[in-house]
Amino acid sequence: MILIFALAAFTATLLGGIFALRFRDKLHLILGFSAGAVIGVALFDLVPEAIDLASGVYSVKSVTTFIAVGFVIFMILDRILSIHSHGDEANCSNPKHGGFHGAATLAVHSFLDGFGIGLAFKVSPAVGIVVAVAVLAHDFSDGINTVNYILKNKGRANTAFGWLIADALAPVVGIIASLFITFSQATLGLTLALFAGFFLYIGASDLIPESHHRHPKIMTTIMTILGILVLYLAIYFAE
Numbered sequence: 001m002i003l004i005f006a007l008a009a010f011t012a013t014l015l016g017g018i019f020a021l022r023f024r025d026k027l028h029l030i031l032g033f034s035a036g037a038v039i040g041v042a043l044f045d046l047v048p049e050a051i052d053l054a055s056g057v058y059s060v061k062s063v064t065t066f067i068a069v070g071f072v073i074f075m076i077l078d079r080i081l082s083i084h085s086h087g088d089e090a091n092c093s094n095p096k097h098g099g100f101h102g103a104a105t106l107a108v109h110s111f112l113d114g115f116g117i118g119l120a121f122k123v124s125p126a127v128g129i130v131v132a133v134a135v136l137a138h139d140f141s142d143g144i145n146t147v148n149y150i151l152k153n154k155g156r157a158n159t160a161f162g163w164l165i166a167d168a169l170a171p172v173v174g175i176i177a178s179l180f181i182t183f184s185q186a187t188l189g190l191t192l193a194l195f196a197g198f199f200l201y202i203g204a205s206d207l208i209p210e211s212h213h214r215h216p217k218i219m220t221t222i223m224t225i226l227g228i229l230v231l232y233l234a235i236y237f238a239e
Helices: 001-021 023-055 059-081 100-123 125-152 157-178 185-212 217-238
Strands: none
Touching: 001 059, 001 100, 001 125, 001 157, 023 059, 023 100, 023 125, 023 185, 023 217, 100 125, 100 157, 100 185, 125 157, 125 217, 185 217
16 A cells, blocks of 8 residues: 555656646645645644654653654755745745756655655554645645746756656655664654644645735635645544
8 A cells, every 4th residue: 555655646746747837827726725735634643643652651742842843843944955935036946056956855855755654654554544645735736846946947848857757756765765664653653743843834834825925815725724624534534
């Protein structure tokens, strides 16, 4: 099953990049839904699972501290490496580099997404599936951003597609890497807490602002709420 989701992660990223090349006028709706999905999986799945797995060894306060640490770590990486950009604002990379820096950073980011899927499957298949669904929605937007980075920095379309392939392969490599790493139950709980912090930052500080940029806020807000609701229902029925 995990190999199926590895293939799905590759496909989602690839489709996101193709979407960016052809249907940019509908992009805000997809990003809005992705934001809700990523936030939903953090609040309704990763946080409860992290607390449950770490119980008996770490307190709830310790788990929530790791969530905050994950949020801050990703925020710092975002600011230092300029992982994301919005519209016509300052680009993530120096134009003379053709957006390569931003695209490479996103590939690393996608690797961590895949690693998170692998860790979630170590908890249970149900948790793995729910996390994978949220990551797939996010990988779709990563594919979009990868293409945008190259094109915004005057890179060629074939170059953008090459980086898109690299970004699509990254979560597959992350999933495979997770198969060779074993954590104790309590440590796995803290690791999931870190990823919950990552997801909360991605949804609240990246995808929501990106979805609202120069687009009607009513429809994008509805799509974000829909994303949260869909993930809530998916987790509810999975349990």
